[in-house]
Structures are given as C-alpha cells and as structure tokens.
Amino acid sequence: MPDRSKGDSRTLLRRLRDTLAVPGGGQLRLDRITSLIADSMGTEVCSIYLFRDPETLELCATEGLNPASVHHTRMRLGEGLVGRVARTGVPINTGDAPSAPGFRYMPETGEEIYSSFLGVPIQRVGEKLGVLVVQSKQARQFLEDEVYGLEVVAMVLAEMTELGAFSADHGIGATHRFPVLFRGATGQEGAAEGRVWLHEPRVVVTNPVGDDPEVERQRLQEAIDALRAQIDGMLENATGMDKEQRQVLEAYKMLARSRGWMARMVEDIGAGLSAEAAVEKEQSMARARLEQSPDPYMRERLNDLADISNRLLRLLTGQGQDTGAALPENPVLVARNIGPAELLDYGRKLKGVVLEEGSVGSHAAIVARALAIPLVIHAERITTEALNGDTILVDGDQGIVHLRPEDSIVAAFRDKIAMANEAQKRYADLRDLPAEDRSGQVVSLMMNAGLMADLPSLNGSGADGVGLFRTELQFLTRSRVPRRGELAALYKRVMDAAGDKRVQFRTLDIGSDKVLPYMKPQDEPNPAMGWRAIRVGLDKPGVLRMQLQALLRAAGGRPLSVMFPFVATPDEFHAARNALLHERDREAALGRIVPEDLRIGAMLETPSLAFAQDSFYAACDFISIGGNDLKQFFFAADRENERVRRRYDTLDNAFLTFIERIIVRCQHSDTTLSFCGEDAGRPIEALTFAALGIRNLSMRPASIGPVKHLIRRADLVELRQVIQRARNTGAQNLRPAVTEYLASL
Missing domain, CATH: 3.50.30.10 (Phosphohistidine domain)
Structure with a gap:
C-alpha cells in the first residue's frame, strides 16, 4: 500500500468532492466513492455500511466484495467487527480479522480471502451514521497515518450523508426526510x-473539503481569536455570578486556549478538511471518547465541549442562533x-x-x-x-x-385532538356547577398555578380556588434573588386576580432537581431526599423571612393561606409556623395591616408525617398531600426513573390504605385535607380519593372538567362499597374494581 501523506489525503478528498458533484443517484455516488477510496488507498476492498435503523447496519456499497450482497447483508449494532466500530465509535485495525474478538463471517460477501481489516466510524457530533471499511489480502496492520487518513475521509462522508448526498430508493442515508x-x-x-x-x-457544514490549507488555517485562527474574546468578555461582565458559573466560563477559556485542540484541528486542515469540518471532526472524536468514559464528570463535559464547538462553528459559518x-x-x-x-x-x-x-x-x-x-x-x-x-x-x-x-x-x-376538544366543550357546560355526586356529596376542585398567566384559567376552568401556587418560579426565572418588594407586588396581583377565591401559597420549594441559577449545586447522591424545600428555608432563615414578609404585605389584611413544603417532622412545621407568626406580629407592631384570617398548613410528602403525634395535626389548619413525592417514597420508586415510576399503581390497596390513615387522622383533628399532584387530575384516581373521603383536590386547570364530569355521574357511597368488597376478596390492586363500577354507570 502506498505511503499516506497529507498531500495524498488532500488529493483524495478533492477527488471525492468532484465525484460527488457528478450527476447521478445516491447509489451511483456510493459505488463511485468505494471504488475511488480502494484505488487511492491501494486496497482490494472498500465498503460503506450505513444505518437502516438505530439498531441495524446495512452494506450499501462495496468495491471488492460480492456485489449481490449490497443491500442484503445486514448486522445488528455491536455484531461483528463492523457492528463493534459502530457501537463504540472507535476504529478497529487488525491484520488477522478472523481472529479478532467479535469477528462474524458473512458468507454472502466473499470476504473470507481478506485478512487485513480497518474500519472507522462515519459519525457526526454524536450521531452515528455508519462505518467505512477497507480490507486487503495481505495480513498486516494499517499504519497510523492510514487510519488517520480514513478517518478524515469518513468525516467528509458524514457531512455528505447529512446533506442527503447518498439518499437512495432503499431509504438508507436519507436523513431529515422520512417519518x-x-x-x-x-x-x-x-x-x-x-x-x-x-x-x-444546528450548524450545517456545506463545504467539508478545503481547497487552500493556508486560507482555512487563517479562517480557523480568526474564529478562535473571536471565540476567546467572547469568553473574556463574559468573564469581565461576570459580576454577580456565583463561583460555579464562573468556573464554567474558566473551563471554556481553558478549552479555547488549548494548544492540543488547536493543533489537532490544524492537522485536520492539512489533511484536506475545511476549518468547519476540522472543528466537527474533533468534536465528534472527543465525544466518542467521552461517551465511553465511566466517569460521570467526564461525560458531563460533553455539554461544555458541544457548547464551545458550536460557538466556534457559528463564528466560522455565520449561522447564528438568530x-x-x-x-x-x-x-x-x-x-x-x-x-x-x-x-x-x-x-x-x-x-x-x-x-x-x-x-x-x-x-x-x-x-x-x-x-x-x-x-x-x-x-x-x-x-x-x-x-x-x-x-x-x-x-x-x-x-x-x-x-x-x-x-x-x-x-x-x-x-384524538378533535375528541379531546369536543370533550372540553362538554365540560364547559359544567363550569358553574358543583362537583356533586349522585348522593349529594360535594368535592372542592382547586387548580395548581405558578404564574400570573395561570390566573385567567381560574374562572374559565370552574376551579373553586388555587390549591397550590408554586412560588419558586419567580426565583427560578431570575439571575438573582428577587427583592421583597417585587415578590409582594407579584403576590398582590395574584390575590387581586383570584378575587374572593382562596389561594394557597406554597413557600419556596427548591433543591432536588430545582436548583436556582444563583444557588450553588449541592452535588448530592440522592437530591430528592436531600437538602430541599423547608430544609433550605429553615437553614437560610433570611430568605424564608423575606418571602413570608412579602406574602403578609401582599395580603393587606385579606385572608392568607401559606403552606410549607416537604415537612418530614413536626418540629420542622412548628419552626416554620412560628417564623410566620413572628413575622405577622412584627408587621402588626410596625403598624401594617395583617390578615385576621391566617391559615397555616403543611404538605404531607413524606410517610413519616402520617405517624406524627396528634398535636401536629391539631396545629395544622390544613394539610395537602403531595402525591408525587409521597408515592415515590412509599414505593421507593424514583419518579424520574421511567423503569420504575410507572411500575407502581396509585390504586394499589396498600397505598390507598395509607392514604386512608391520613384521612382518619385529619378527621379526628378537624383538619382540612386536600390531595395535590398528577394523580389528583386523573379522573379515576380523583374519584377514588373522593370515595375514600378526601373532599379537596388540586390539579391542572384542564383536568377540572373531566374530574367534575365523572364525580357528577358517580355515587361516592356506592363506589366506597365497591372498593371495600374488592378489599374483602383480597384484591391488591383496586383499579379493576373501580373501572368495572364506572363501566356500569
């Protein structure tokens, strides 16, 4: 095989570009390219495998193997040497292919006479497109320069595949076209x-091959200089940024000034790539390496790499976000x-x-x-x-x-959409009617909210009030801590919009997966059970105090309901309640009007509170079951994990028995109880909760109509009897009994 020099590589890439410019279909182009690469590299075989679907590779063109195997030979991702290259994104170079781990013989191809094998991935910024292979009868490993040269060719093929150059009647390689x-x-x-x-x-590279290496190097250097200036400017204007955000920019600065990164891209340009293609090649190669790393920190650096590479590509191509x-x-x-x-x-x-x-x-x-x-x-x-x-x-x-x-x-x-719209029209007729069942029992249906934009839904949906107003959104959407006056003005507008309907404000529920932009991440191993919600509020009393003062001032003497999230022990609730009462007394001492009707509640999201002493329930004016968190802790099933979160049913008898315990505790202490969460807005679940004795449900506005419709058709006393009979038979899941009852209506 001839020695591979940078000049040879540039010549091959130009011949490839010229070949692609010749009129012809996608299959004809692929056939010409395999012949050209085999001739240029002095090998008997060159083959191109492309993905038919995310798990299947198909031989789409070959020079040297049996032509009848084209579009007939297929393999699964990870199967054989070709499948291994596709799965790992790492080249395989061997002089004795049959002895290599994972080798699979494809008899229809006639490849048994070829010993040497070199396969490189055809990939574009993490998107796996296929594999480029060369083979020869001579048993030897390919030189490092030869491997590098084939990787450069594969990069050009990836860009051409992205642009649809190989789209064929077989539906292979035609990105962005099919369902x-x-x-x-x-x-x-x-x-x-x-x-x-x-x-x-996305940035589209339309010129992967560079004509003049010196011009391309100059373009790259100018773009790198502009990128460094951008990052330096962001660091200079980083006043108010926390330590973590500054560290991200410092990492960007270090990468932008990496000599190794620049040297590799300059080498790629010398091999014949344009500046844009060189950036994409290095991004693709680094991504393939990082994705294989078992270190979570290294995999997280993918985002940094993608961001800085895309910034550089936009400078080179002029394809800005706008x-x-x-x-x-x-x-x-x-x-x-x-x-x-x-x-x-x-x-x-x-x-x-x-x-x-x-x-x-x-x-x-x-x-x-x-x-x-x-x-x-x-x-x-x-x-x-x-x-x-x-x-x-x-x-x-x-x-x-x-x-x-x-x-x-x-x-x-x-x-499906038409049927949903038609149903909503029917529900609109129920807007001003109560959620009253056939036996005369009434259930109060409240809505969840978090933005002023939600409040127009209050009257349109027929909600009786706001059962949960999430106050953290005003913190999450700002780059700094909101001022007390800003919060007070917002809360006042919320109460003004609600009119005489009650709004239950939940204090700041941050932590877990809700990290403020200006808050240092805690990097906890299990954040859902970590430093969050009321735990943060009690540890940072200044923030809690500011929010409580804003709520009291917004009320201006009107009735006010405040509940504290993620309370796990009575002591936490008493501490938060005392903080609110202290601020109320302080506001009154300063001559400000304070609410005469101040209701203080807790969100029951941890199983521990179901077993709290009677004094806790007596101290709560109301309790809201936070169903999303409570269910994940009850079943020990992370609600962020799709493998397990749908595995456990809300209508499981054990969970409903647990809910009943809470209902009984609240009835004995005359404490108002509500259920808030995704399940409250699901008609079958909502109806079951109501049958067990929960008379307040809080849900998204669009769910109020369907839930009200079902409650008005049902008899909660009858359904309670149906549930009890199912329990008596030993049923573990009560959903079949409930749905059978509904089918009989």
Missing part, C-alpha cells in the same frame, strides 16, 4: 400538532434542554415542547405545566433529526413524538 417515531417520557400531558422550531438551530427565520405557525419547540426563563420568553405562542433531556420535575416541566403546554422529555436524538418547519405531533399523554408523520398517523392524531 421518525421518538419514544420519550411524559413531562406534561396533552396533545399538539405543529411545526418544529429548533431552540438552537437565523432571521420567523416563528412558524403552531410552533413546537425542540431542544436538547432549556431553562425556565427561556421557555417563558416563548410563552403561550408554543403548542408543545420536546426535549432530549429534562425530567418530570425539571424547571422546564414546571413552566410547561404552568402554561398548559404538552411536554415530552427524553426524546433522544430528536435535535439531530428535526429541521425547522418539519411537521411534528406531540403526544404528551403517552410520551411519544411523531416527526414528519405519514398521513394516516396525522389523521388519527387529529381525531
């Missing part, structure tokens, strides 16, 4: 049809992740949100619920597949996203 189904997780229920709007539009494109009609936001302030900037213009990351308790999920926008999280790879303007269907109920769906899917989805 794709993404199975994620529910962040917020609901359904929406719209057009994709990428929060960070592309000049107008927000499409019915936009659905697609992003890797997004902060609450950025999501609020979009506001109610959005029809839905789809994220690659996120969690059911993340900032974005909280804002999506407040805006009543369907949200799907954990939709892996959607940002690499979606393009602005693509048709997209978001099924927040099932955690499913259809990108560029077929007409039959669109028709079925529209039917």
